[in-house]
Amino acid sequence: MSADTPTPAAEPTNRSGFVKNAYEGLPSTLCSGCGHDSITRHIISGYWELGVNPHFVAKLSGIGCSSKTPAYFLREAHGFNTVHGRMPSVAAGAKLANNKLHLIGVSGDGDTASIGMGQFVHMVRRNLEIVYIVENNGVYGLTKGQFSATADIGSVLKKGEVNELPDIDVCTMAIQLGCNYVARSFSGDAKQMVPLMKGAISHNGTAMLDVVSPCVTFNNHEGSTRSFTAVKANDVPLHDLGFHPYFQTPEVELKPGEEREVELPDGSVIRMKKLAADYDPTDRMRAIATIAEAKAKGQLLTGLLYVNTKQNKPMVEHLKLTGTPLHALGEKECLIPQDAFEKIQNRWR
Amino acid sequence: MSQSSQIINDMSIQFATVNGSGSQSANNIITKGIFRMGIPVGPKNLFPSNIQGLPTWYTIRVSKDGYRARKKELDWVVCMNPDTLVEDVNSVQPGGVVVYNTDILPKGYTPTRKDVIYYPVPFTSLARDKVKDVKLRKMLVNVLYVGVLTELLSLDLEVIKGVIKDTFASKPKAIDANVEALEAGINYAKENLKKQDNYRLEKMDENKGLFLSDGNQLAALGSVMGGCTVCAWYPITPSSSLCESFIAFTEKHRQDGKGTKNVGIIQAEDELASLEMVLGAGWAGARAMTATSGPGVSLMGEFAGLAYFAEIPAVIFDVQRMGPSTGLPTRTCQADILQAVTLSHGDKRHPIIIPGGAEEAYEFARISFDVAEQLQQLVFVMLDLDLGMNIWNCQQLPYPTDGFKRGKVLTAEQLEKTKDWGRYKDVDGDGVCYRTLPGTDHARAAYFTRGTGHTEYATYSEKPEDWQKNIERLNKKWTTALKYVPKPVVDDKGHKVGIIAYGTTDLCMRESRDQMKREHNLDADYLRIRSVPFHDEVKAFFEKHDRVYVIDQNRDGQMEQLLRMNYTEGRITDKIRSVRHYNGMPLDARTVTDAILSFEKGNAR
Incomplete structure (x- = not known):
């Protein structure tokens, strides 16, 4: 090699030895400026920075604009674009077959709050180990702009129709159902969403992120409560967030009175810096009340709404699955031994 | 009663009881008792969609000839349900036998049929006298009829006791209570009922190697x-x-x-x-x-x-x-x-x-x-x-010795050696492509699964040629499936008439073919479909027979329709005669025989 040819700098890798490209995906086919594309970038940052091996991730989705996004991140992870509203049960099945898989599920407000509400509810109840993202824009984009069940009362559609039905608050619902990690964020707020994403990845059980993500084509006009302008104006962050993974200790000491921290099952820590008022995200009843109070004031409360540090058993533990992925079990583990097999039949004589 | 007029090991018995009254256990004891006597036996439970209170029937077919399907005609009934008692008495065929509980007769009703034999037993009061435990009384009234039948039909007492012992192996107290009730029933019959019918059960040796x-x-x-x-x-x-x-x-x-x-x-x-x-x-x-x-x-x-x-x-x-x-x-x-x-x-x-x-x-x-x-x-x-x-x-089920056939799954090692892997590429020409599993630790293992149009490499596609090629490849699996699904069972002796059936219909087919032979001298060959898609044997069966009866347990002749969809040539479809049964009862030989013979009697053979 001649002296004047510069050696190309080696592409940086994360702690698992992957370059960032392994966490990216195909170019998005969503509308230019779509909030969902920002969420995709935050998802990529979360996995890349934490150094999760993408080969052991399964990314799943339902149907809708949001559900197209798994094609746009983690190219080296198996993906499954399932059926409208039915991603949670497919994810549960995949986890049953291989308990070593890390699951991320992307859904929309149509998936979660309407057609797939039953699945969402039961996924939370089972405490499936999954990062469950709701890309929430209050509108059906792929069918060109009908209200979804998360649209606020009084919000106006592009065509002028006013929503008169109360919205379904998926965060309140998740908390009531016993979800152990419930956060809300805004697609445009990387500083908030990336730590929440990392917290969700580090959580063991269902971690729900409701991310308000304005639809630039069908819900970004005046009168919509989910336009970029409306969301920015009403966004009230609960705290400033920092995430410290278990493999890196925080550089600065916790400042009592100003900061709180919560330790996640893998030893990682989420640190919350007080903003207007102190907020304790481990108080379940307070969390539900705080969301309701903010809503009454027309505020969109964002941040880590609720986290349970003494969490319920996640699904795999509850089902007492063996450590070996079930798909890898062969004749030796599956067959009833011959003498026992014959005994069963003799009992029926 | 002359020895020659005895009917040995050939009858149907129906027990009419109330759902949730504990009759199931008594009926199982009789079934297993007959089974352990080595006599061919086929039980059917005809129960309501209800937990407690509605009428339920349990019918047992006993046949020295080995017919185990439900028999359409009832030879014996045991009437324990006041709500259906009249109907049950009337359901026995002439010459049959009625055992009934005299304590539950509907007001003003006395069984008066002259063409049946009656064995009246006051089961309710007998239970009150003989079963001390009030809680068990409701259950054990059923065991009383087991006792009565044991006596009337000469069931082997030791065998019945053995069944009771095995049934309640984990509850020794229940064994004693059941045996007591059994003996009370036997004694009542001995002391009060005079054998008037010709039916008898005798030990055989037909159940070797079988279980229930x-x-x-x-x-x-x-x-x-x-x-x-x-x-x-x-x-x-x-x-x-x-x-x-x-x-x-x-x-x-x-x-x-x-x-x-x-x-x-x-x-x-x-x-x-x-x-x-x-x-x-x-x-x-x-x-x-x-x-x-x-x-x-x-x-x-x-x-x-x-x-x-x-x-x-x-x-x-x-x-x-x-x-x-x-x-x-x-x-x-x-x-x-x-x-x-x-x-x-x-x-x-x-x-x-x-x-x-x-x-x-x-x-x-x-x-x-x-x-x-x-x-x-x-x-x-x-x-x-x-x-x-x-x-x-x-x-007796053989212990499996063939390993699991897991199909075309690529491991990381195999993938490493494969240069041009496409999830939906038909490299073997059988329509089935190679897949990888999530969690395969290889940079090229991942693919995107979707219900939308895709290419051989699992990328999204709306191109007409991609869609058509893919859906045509999927169709190849229909042919490939024939390698893996069970072939039909064919009994073809070269007769002119053929019968096609599937599933549980098989249980009555030997009996029905014997009836057709006996009653109309009709020899019919038989093919039992065991899978769809259809193997070539099905077509060959049509080719070789003049008329083919297709038996369906549904109103619309669904298997018949599938066959017609599959074989459109007139020379085949013209041969199809459809026999359909759809009243919810397990199919019996008589129904099949009558349906086929009514066609045949209008046909030159």
């Missing part, structure tokens, strides 16, 4: 032995006991001493979720199944299409019951055949496997996982309520 079990239990055992590791289900009659048996077998045989399990079972929130979980598991490489019935299959429609298009192996056990809608949940039929084959919108076809009896309920369940994984497809195993929930005679 129901199809759901056997399909569950087959699933365990077929390596099924994931089960997701939603309770529905008549399929629930299949999954419950699977749970019971795996509790015992699929966990270590500390409770760690080699199986994952979820009772899902609905049938949508149960099939979807199964598909998630199949996608991730596990052998997975669900069991349901018609209403559940209807709900699973959308996901059956995804399974077909995304090429995910999965097994659905459809234990058929009477529909449409809620229908008759506790009555049998074969009316989901068309639905199963064609489930979901768009272009699709699913292979179905149809066990014809107990051994096949086990064996087809076991191999269904091989079929599903080798085809990367959804496979239906079509049971029905009769097979799933009734007691069948089953031959």
Whole structure:
């Protein structure tokens, strides 16, 4: 090699030895400026920075604009674009077959709050180990702009129709159902969403992120409560967030009175810096009340709404699955031994 | 009574009781007693969709000739239900026998038929006198009729006692109480009833190597032995006991001493979720199944299409019951055949496997996982309520020695050696492509599974040529399936008339063919379909016969329709004669014989 040819700098890798490209995906086919594309970038940052091996991730989705996004991140992870509203049960099945898989599920407000509400509810109840993202824009984009069940009362559609039905608050619902990690964020707020994403990845059980993500084509006009302008104006962050993974200790000491921290099952820590008022995200009843109070004031409360540090058993533990992925079990583990097999039949004589 | 007029080991007995009154245990004791006497026996439980209070019947076929299907004519009835007593007395055929509880006669009614023999027994008061334990009285009144029949029909007392001992092995007190009631019944009959009929049971040796079990239990055992590791289900009659048996077998045989399990079972929130979980598991490489019935299959429609298009192996056990809608949940039929084959919108076809009896309920369940994984497809195993929930005679099951056939799955090592892998590339020409599982630690292992149009490399595509090529390749699997699904069973002696049947209809076919021979000198060949798609043998059977009767247990002749869809040539379709049974009762030989002979009598042979 001649002296004047510069050696190309080696592409940086994360702690698992992957370059960032392994966490990216195909170019998005969503509308230019779509909030969902920002969420995709935050998802990529979360996995890349934490150094999760993408080969052991399964990314799943339902149907809708949001559900197209798994094609746009983690190219080296198996993906499954399932059926409208039915991603949670497919994810549960995949986890049953291989308990070593890390699951991320992307859904929309149509998936979660309407057609797939039953699945969402039961996924939370089972405490499936999954990062469950709701890309929430209050509108059906792929069918060109009908209200979804998360649209606020009084919000106006592009065509002028006013929503008169109360919205379904998926965060309140998740908390009531016993979800152990419930956060809300805004697609445009990387500083908030990336730590929440990392917290969700580090959580063991269902971690729900409701991310308000304005639809630039069908819900970004005046009168919509989910336009970029409306969301920015009403966004009230609960705290400033920092995430410290278990493999890196925080550089600065916790400042009592100003900061709180919560330790996640893998030893990682989420640190919350007080903003207007102190907020304790481990108080379940307070969390539900705080969301309701903010809503009454027309505020969109964002941040880590609720986290349970003494969490319920996640699904795999509850089902007492063996450590070996079930798909890898062969004749030796599956067959009833011959003498026992014959005994069963003799009992029926 | 002369020796020659005796009817030995040839009768039907029906017990009319009230649901939830504990008669099941008594009926099982009689069935097993006759079975252990070595006499061919076939029981059917005709029960209501109710837990307690509605009428229920249990019928036992006893036949020295080995006919085990339900007999249409009733020789004996045991009347224990006041609400149906009149109807039950009238249901016995002339010359038959009526045992009835004199304590429950409807007001103003006395049985007056002159063409039957009566054995009146005051069962209720007898129970009051003989069964001290008030709580057990309601149950044991049924054992009193076991005692009466033991005496009247010469059942072997020691055998019956042995059955009682085995039945209540874990509750010694119950053994004593049952034996006491049994003896009270025997003594009552000895002291008060004079034998007037000609029926008798005598020991035979026809049940060597057999055991008694129901199809759901056997399909569950087959699933365990077929390596099924994931089960997701939603309770529905008549399929629930299949999954419950699977749970019971795996509790015992699929966990270590500390409770760690080699199986994952979820009772899902609905049938949508149960099939979807199964598909998630199949996608991730596990052998997975669900069991349901018609209403559940209807709900699973959308996901059956995804399974077909995304090429995910999965097994659905459809234990058929009477529909449409809620229908008759506790009555049998074969009316989901068309639905199963064609489930979901768009272009699709699913292979179905149809066990014809107990051994096949086990064996087809076991191999269904091989079929599903080798085809990367959804496979239906079509049971029905009769097979799933009734007691069948089953031959000793051989211990499986063939390994699991896991189909085309690439490991990271194999992938490393493969230069140009495409998830939907048909490299072998059989329509089945190579897949990788999530969690395969290789940079090229991942692919994107979707229900939308895609290329051979699993990328999204709306190109007409991509769609058409893919859907045509999927169609190749229909032919490939013939390598894996069970062939028909053919009994062809070169006669002119042929009969095609499938599933539980088989149970009455030997008897029906004997009747046709006896009554009309008709020799009919017989082919039993065991799967769709159809093997060449089915077509050949049509070619070789002048007339072919196709027997369906549904109103619309669903198998007949499938055959017509498959064989459109007039020279074949002109030969089809359709025989249809659809009242919810397990099919009997007489119904088949009468239907076929009514055609035949109008035909030159």
